[in-house]
Amino acid sequence: MLRKLFHRLRASLRRGKVEREMDAELRFHLEMEMAENMRRGMSEEEARLAALRSFGGVEPVKEAYRDLSRFRRIEEVWQDLRYGARMLRKHPGFTAAAVLTLALGIGANVAVFSVVNAVLLRPLPYPEPDRLVMLQNQFLARNLKNAGVSVADYADYRGQKQIFEEVAAIAGANFNFSGADRPESVSGVFVTAGFFPLLGLKPVVGRVFSEDEDRPGYNRVVVLSESLWKRRFGADPGVIGRTLQIDDQSHTVVGVVPPAPESLGPNEVFTPAAFTPEQMNHAVRGGRFLFALARLKRGVPLARAQAEMNVFAQALAKEFPNAFPPESGWGIRIDSLRERWIGDVRLALWVLMGAVGFVLLIACANVASLLLGRATGRAREIGVDWQVLGFTLGISLLTGLLAGLAPLLEANRRNLHEGLKDGARGGAGSPRQNRARGLLVVAEVALSLILLVGAGLLLQSFVRLQRVDPGFQPQNALTFRVPLSSTRYPEQAQRQRQKKIIIEDGRNLLHRRRRREHRGNAERGRVSPLLLSLRCLCVLCACGGEVVFTKSSSYFLTDPKRA
Amino acid sequence: MAKSKSDLLQGTLDLLILKTLALEPMHGWGITQRIQQISNGALVVNQGSLYPALLRLEQQGWIDSEWYTTENNRQAKYYKLTRAGRKQLADETENWKRLSTAIEQILQAS
Numbered sequence: 004m005l006r007k008l009f010h011r012l013r014a015s016l017r018r019g020k021v022e023r024e025m026d027a028e029l030r031f032h033l034e035m036e037m038a039e040n041m042r043r044g045m046s047e048e049e050a051r052l053a054a055l056r057s058f059g060g061v062e063p064v065k066e067a068y069r070d071l072s073r074f075r076r077i078e079e080v081w082q083d084l085r086y087g088a089r090m091l092r093k094h095p096g097f098t099a100a101a102v103l104t105l106a107l108g109i110g111a112n113v114a115v116f117s118v119v120n121a122v123l124l125r126p127l128p129y130p131e132p133d134r135l136v137m138l139q140n141q142f143l144a145r146n147l148k149n150a151g152v153s154v155a156d157y158a159d160y161r162g163q164k165q166i167f168e169e170v171a172a173i174a175g176a177n178f179n180f181s182g183a184d185r186p187e188s189v190s191g192v193f194v195t196a197g198f199f200p201l202l203g204l205k206p207v208v209g210r211v212f213s214e215d216e217d218r219p220g221y222n223r224v225v226v227l228s229e230s231l232w233k234r235r236f237g238a239d240p241g242v243i244g245r246t247l248q249i250d251d252q253s254h255t256v257v258g259v260v261p262p263a264p265e266s267l268g269p270n271e272v273f274t275p276a277a278f279t280p281e282q283m284n285h286a287v288r289g290g291r292f293l294f295a296l297a298r299l300k301r302g303v304p305l306a307r308a309q310a311e312m313n314v315f316a317q318a319l320a321k322e323f324p325n326a327f328p329p330e331s332g333w334g335i336r337i338d339s340l341r342e343r344w345i346g347d348v349r350l351a352l353w354v355l356m357g358a359v360g361f362v363l364l365i366a367c368a369n370v371a372s373l374l375l376g377r378a379t380g381r382a383r384e385i386g387v388d389w390q391v392l393g394f395t396l397g398i399s400l401l402t403g404l405l406a407g408l409a410p411l412l413e414a415n416r417r418n419l420h421e422g423l424k425d426g427a428r429g430g431a432g433s434p435r436q437n438r439a440r441g442l443l444v445v446a447e448v449a450l451s452l453i454l455l456v457g458a459g460l461l462l463q464s465f466v467r468l469q470r471v472d473p474g475f476q477p478q479n480a481l482t483f484r485v486p487l488s489s490t491r492y493p494e495q496a497q498r499q500r501q502k503k504i505i506i507e508d509g510r511n512l513l514h515r516r517r518r519r520e521h522r523g524n525a526e527r528g529r530v531s532p533l534l535l536s537l538r539c540l541c542v543l544c545a546c547g548g549e550v551v552f553t554k555s556s557s558y559f560l561t562d563p564k565r566a
Numbered sequence: 567m568a569k570s571k572s573d574l575l576q577g578t579l580d581l582l583i584l585k586t587l588a589l590e591p592m593h594g595w596g597i598t599q600r601i602q603q604i605s606n607g608a609l610v611v612n613q614g615s616l617y618p619a620l621l622r623l624e625q626q627g628w629i630d631s632e633w634y635t636t637e638n639n640r641q642a643k644y645y646k647l648t649r650a651g652r653k654q655l656a657d658e659t660e661n662w663k664r665l666s667t668a669i670e671q672i673l674q675a676s
Contacts, residue, residue, distance in 0.1 A: 024633075025617075028594060028643045032613060035595040057613070064614045 025065060101370045108366030111359040119352050127341055130203040131298075135340035136305065138170070138295040138312075143332030151291040154282040157195075160295055163315065166308045168300045171198035172293040178272050179488050180235075181248045189231065191272030198273075199226075199260065201298050208232075209243040209258030212275050216257075222277035225254040231271040232259045249274065251490040288326030296340065309337045358457055361450045368447045372440055579611065579619050581662055584647065584655040587629060591646035593636075594620060620645060628654045 033054050040050035091098040127135060138160055140150040152160070157172040172195045180187045196217035198204075204211070207229055216224050225247060227236075236242045246253045254274065281287075299308055312335045320327040327333040492498045586592065586600050597620075598611045623629045628651030634644045647655070 024643070027641065029613075029617070031593065031640060031642050032595045034640075039599075064617055 029064065097373060101373055104366045104369045108359075108363035112356075112363050115352075115355050115359045119356050122345055123349060123352055127344075132341060133339070134168075134299040134301070135202070136297050136299060136308065136337050137340050137343045138297055139336045139338070140291055141332075141334050141336045143334065145331055148336070152293050152295045153288050153291045154278050154293065155285055155288050156291070157293055157295055158278075158283050158285070159315075159319070160297065163311070166300060166303055166311050167297045169197045169201045170295060170297040171195045171201045172276060172278075172295055173198060174276065174293050178249050178274075179251070180272070181251070187235075189271045191274065192270050193276040194273050195276045195278075198296070201296060204260045206258035206260050208240050209256070211258050211260065212273075217275040217277055219277045219279050222275040223252060223254050224257045224275065225249060226258045226260055226273040227256060228271045228273075229259055229261050250488045286323070288323055297337075305337060305339060312337060354457075358454060361454050365447055365450050365454075368443045368450075372443050578662075579615060580623060581655070581658045582609070582611070583616075583619060583623060584628065584651055584658065587645055587647045588652065588655055591644045593642040593644050595642075597645070623651070626654075627651075 036054035036057060037047075037050045040053050041047060045053060129135065138152060138156075139148075140152055140156065141148045142150060152172070154172070157170065160167065161170045163170075174193045176191055176193055178189050178191045180189050194212075196212045196214045199206075199211040206226070209226075211226055212224060216222055227242070232238055232242065242256050243258065245256050247256060248254075249272065260273070299305070316327075316333070316335045320329060320333060487498050487501055492501055582601055583597060586597050586604075589600075592600065594613070594616055598613065598616060601609050601611050620629065620631075624631055624645075628648055629645045630648050631643050631645050633641055636642050
């Protein structure tokens with residue numbers, strides 16, 4: 004086999020030499036023939052012609068010779084493909100069944116694989132993602148594994164220069180974006196200056212914050228995300244240097260950055276954290292509202308970082324027993340950023356991948372039994388190849404192999420024993436074929452059972468989720484958030500007053516709507532504050548209409564009858 | 567020999583070539599001469615079948631080839647049987663005997 008391949012390869016690669024040898028060999032033959040003829044008494048010319056005649060022409064021989072020696076795989080494959088296509092056309096029923104079955108199996112695999120690829124296989128889109136970690140407080144005795152960190156914690160982590168190259172703190176926030184054509188509430192984050200270099204986020208336009216701007220009084224600068232830049236400013240590079248009103252304060256745009264990690268929220272605006280000296284106070288350990296990201300020093304493994312932080316935590320616990328009570332099981336937890344973000348979905352995704360893998364196997368088994376069915380009639384012809392790109396190519400090859408293997412083995416076995424008994428083909432399946440089909444059926448049933456059980460469990464969980472009682476009537480209830488600017492309403496009392504006004508506005512709107520309808524028994528609309536956070540007001544409103552925000556961020560209720 | 571016939575007798579030609587080369591290494595022309603001589607002219611090997619057959623046998627690994635100088639000081643390609651070829655010859659001889667015996671018996675039946 005290898006030898007044959009070698010010969011053909013040699014013939015293909017050294018075409019010139021092979022041709023020359025062939026010429027020489029045939030010429031030698033002709034001359035010998037001629038000499039023999041002359042020995043029998045022919046003249047030279049007669050002898051030459053007779054030799055040529057007996058040879059039947061040199062070129063046809065050469066052609067036959069070449070045909071054999073040339074690397075004819077491509078032609079053979081092409082023939083197989085054409086034959087396969089012809090067979091498929093001739094049996095549209097079989098073709099449709101096989102194509103549909105495989106398409107379903109392959110399609111499901113490609114879909115799930117694209118998610119697995121994006122989430123699990125592709126590392127974080129940042130340089131040296133293995134060195135990126137997340138730092139969190141954990142209170143094991145309170146079953147709290149991922150608490151945030153305080154400003155003082157962050158400052159302490161930053162001091163661990165032997166472990167971390169850079170530490171950054173992030174706090175999510177809503178910003179009221181005004182001053183342009185329309186006000187808008189955008190999500191953003193306060194970040195320390197180290198955030199961008201830590202992740203390796205390079206500005207698309209302009210620059211990111213400097214350390215100097217990460218100080219109170221110097222922090223009226225803003226970095227926009229690429230999406231906001233495109234949406235609000237039409238990707239105008241001239242936006243750099245412009246002044247924007249963010250929470251009623253002027254901020255200068257210094258740069259635009261590509262998307263930051265989704266897991267940190269849909270961040271569209273970055274402003275400096277600019278912690279005050281009071282916040283940085285070593286003794287103030289409460290207020291754990293920050294995410295802490297860090298980049299490990301090159302060559303520092305995660306385990307060593309964790310060990311060193313454990314030692315550090317012990318010292319800290321001794322110094323601040325109030326903030327870190329010993330009975331709380333407190334500790335500092337370091338996770339690789341990738342683990343932290345995808346750890347929860349990894350198993351689920353692999354399970355899903357496995358499930359669709361089973362689907363494909365079942366598809367293969369089905370096609371194999373279809374082919375076996377046909378092979379019972381005609382054992383020789385197996386020529387179904389499926390081509391898609393990349394991964395699809397891979398699994399489809401596997402599919403073809405798996406599906407084609409059974410009848411192929413069958414056909415091969417026959418060829419070995421063929422000899423003179425050509426007529427022995429055909430007829431109903433042999434016991435061996437029946438056994439092969441039996442095996443396929445068993446495997447298929449087993450796989451289907453696994454899948455069905457999995458699907459059943461999933462469905463049950465879903466049904467149960469649907470039935471969870473939220474403790475209120477979710478019908479017609481709406482919730483929305485109204486962020487209150489701390490610049491416009493700096494005092495707690497002012498914010499409380501504003502919240503009441505908003506709720507009152509809502510009630511009035513409902514009231515007016517009811518009056519307009521002149522219906523005594525119109526559904527009762529109710530606006531009630533559900534959550535009153537520090538800067539944000541969330542309102543739950545039960546009514547028959549919808550709450551719609553206009554461009555100016557004011558809100559009103561629409562009448563479903565009129566809409 | 568007509569072309570259609572040579573196809574039919576492909577296996578036979580292989581057998582004849584292998585047998586001839588089992589006697590001694592030989593070039594293509596020598597093979598045709600030897601077969602013709604031994605069969606008293608009853609079998610004439612067509613060159614158009616011979617060379618493709620030689621190549622096929624070489625690709626199968628049953629024969630090997632090398633260029634030598636003949637006694638007339640000419641360069642000729644000599645073929646010789648390989649170990650695998652010897653085994654193949656034994657197998658095919660066995661097959662041929664079985665087949666010819668069977669055909670013989672059928673022809674003798676009355």
